[in-house]
Amino acid sequence: MVYKIWRQCGSKKRYRDEHAANKYRKIFERERGKKLDYYWCEYCKGFHLTSKESYLEKYYAVSF
């Protein structure tokens, strides 16, 4: 599980702070027409964007 999360992390764009993540979240939401979230990633010490669905998936993967 941890390995899977780490791999997802490597393929995602990383934002160094919450402000940047939030800015790009709004841009991509407008572009793609769907809701996005950002979350703190402890592996690369940055923020990633994700859709609501995969955010939950990640949450459970980390919890168990």
Ligand SMILES: [Zn+2]
């Ligand atoms: Zn990461």
